[in-house]
Amino acid sequence: MENIAVLGAGSWGTALALVLADNGHRVRLWGQRAEQIEEINQRRTNEKYLPGVRLTEAIIGYHDLCAALDGVSVTVLAVPTKAIRGVLQKARACLAAPVTVVAVSKGIEPGTHKRVSEIVAEEMGEWLEDVVVLSGPSHAEEVVLRHPTTVAVSSPNMEAAQRIQDLFMNHHYFRVYTNPDLVGVEVGGALKNIIALAAGISDGLGYGDNAKAALIARGLAEIARLGCALGANPLTFSGLAGVGDLIVTCTSTHSRNWRAGYMLGQGKKLDEVLESMGMVVEGVRTTKAAYELAGELGVKMPITEALYEVLFEGKEPKEAVDSLMARGKKQEMDDVINIFAEP
Ligand SMILES: NC(=O)C1=CN([C@@H]2O[C@H](COP(=O)(O)OP(=O)(O)OC[C@H]3O[C@@H](n4cnc5c(N)ncnc54)[C@H](OP(=O)(O)O)[C@@H]3O)[C@@H](O)[C@H]2O)C=CC1
Numbered sequence: 657m658e659n660i661a662v663l664g665a666g667s668w669g670t671a672l673a674l675v676l677a678d679n680g681h682r683v684r685l686w687g688q689r690a691e692q693i694e695e696i697n698q699r700r701t702n703e704k705y706l707p708g709v710r711l712t713e714a715i716i717g718y719h720d721l722c723a724a725l726d727g728v729s730v731t732v733l734a735v736p737t738k739a740i741r742g743v744l745q746k747a748r749a750c751l752a753a754p755v756t757v758v759a760v761s762k763g764i765e766p767g768t769h770k771r772v773s774e775i776v777a778e779e780m781g782e783w784l785e786d787v788v789v790l791s792g793p794s795h796a797e798e799v800v801l802r803h804p805t806t807v808a809v810s811s812p813n814m815e816a817a818q819r820i821q822d823l824f825m826n827h828h829y830f831r832v833y834t835n836p837d838l839v840g841v842e843v844g845g846a847l848k849n850i851i852a853l854a855a856g857i858s859d860g861l862g863y864g865d866n867a868k869a870a871l872i873a874r875g876l877a878e879i880a881r882l883g884c885a886l887g888a889n890p891l892t893f894s895g896l897a898g899v900g901d902l903i904v905t906c907t908s909t910h911s912r913n914w915r916a917g918y919m920l921g922q923g924k925k926l927d928e929v930l931e932s933m934g935m936v937v938e939g940v941r942t943t944k945a946a947y948e949l950a951g952e953l954g955v956k957m958p959i960t961e962a963l964y965e966v967l968f969e970g971k972e973p974k975e976a977v978d979s980l981m982a983r984g985k986k987q988e989m990d991d992v993i994n995i996f997a998e999p
């Protein structure tokens with residue numbers, strides 16, 4: 657049994673805290689709002705993020721970050737990508753010894769184009785023992801119901817990934833695979849949010865399953881193109897962190913990215929949509945990051961480009977779909993063949 661700190665008491669941090677508690681660990685769930693921590697400790701609930709879910713006794717809420725981190729060797733980082741640097745700067749100042757960080761956020765930072773594990777390494781410096789990423793098709797709402805779920809863990813140090821696999825593996829409902837392709841696991845998890853926003857837009861416009869299947873298939877092609885340009889193994893995109901997460905996020909009403917896209921497709925403005933969500937919609941910032949990266953690396957990402965125009969340049973969603981459909985002829989496997997070609 658270990659003491660584990662989970663930083664971020666939103667949907668995913670709370671769901672993962674439950675998995676760890678089910679596995680017999682003592683979990684310190686840190687959140688930035690005192691009233692939420694009081695609710696967790698006194699009522700054993702987190703109504704804003706996971707209504708109706710009862711938190712087990714092994715989960716203790718902490719508002720004091722240093723107290724939450726005191727003596728732990730593993731900490732799960734479960735805040736939105738844009739909050740990671742700030743949280744780690746405060747966390748680092750509390751530590752007496754290096755810790756292993758399990759990074760579960762799915763995003764790429766605009767401007768720097770860094771993946772989450774790179775941001776963690778940069779902010780933690782000498783205070784980082786290991787960084788392990790955990791990603792895959794896993795809506796918090798289903799994990800807390802203990803419905804069968806599978807994820808992948810990866811790390812520059814695969815022994816650390818195996819240790820984290822053991823911590824999270826639950827033979828009743830939470831199955832954890834290792835995957836040595838860190839870049840692919842992170843890129844797959846981050847970029848599927850872009851396609852989920854696009855799938856939501858398509859549904860919001862009233863288009864059907866054909867359109868969504870097209871977005872999933874061609875979305876996967878452009879995710880793989882950018883991922884491989886960044887050094888990922890193409891096979892990762894046919895796995896849990898690739899097509900697995902892409903399917904769940906594009907087809908589930910649990911997905912905040914899909915829901916945000918749906919509202920955009922129905923004609924709502926981005927600011928209005930984000931305000932009404934009350935939870936993170938990672939795909940918006942990741943669209944910006946991927947658009948910049950694709951431009952820099954000369955990778956074709958037509959869906960990402962169309963979504964960028966909708967999100968940041970005021971293009972009407974219907975017009976963006978029309979432009980995607982009006983493009984010139986292509987051979988479906990064109991750039992896919994390049995991915996598999998020997999360097
Ligand atoms: N939800 C899911 O099913 C899954 C989510 N993820 C990923 O996990 C990450 C977190 O998502 P999720 O938990 O769903 O997001 P939520 O929006 O549900 O919760 C976000 C949490 O982060 C906290 N937070 C936000 N900004 C800060 C900050 N500056 N300092 C401290 N805490 C902060 C929020 O606190 P407050 O309430 O005070 O605002 C809240 O507790 C994302 O990258 C997401 O892509 C990955 C897999 C599944």
Ligand SMILES: O=C(CO)COP(=O)(O)O
Binds near residue numbers: 792849904905910914
């Ligand atoms: O990553 C997720 C499921 O695997 C959660 O997706 P959303 O952030 O769109 O809700």
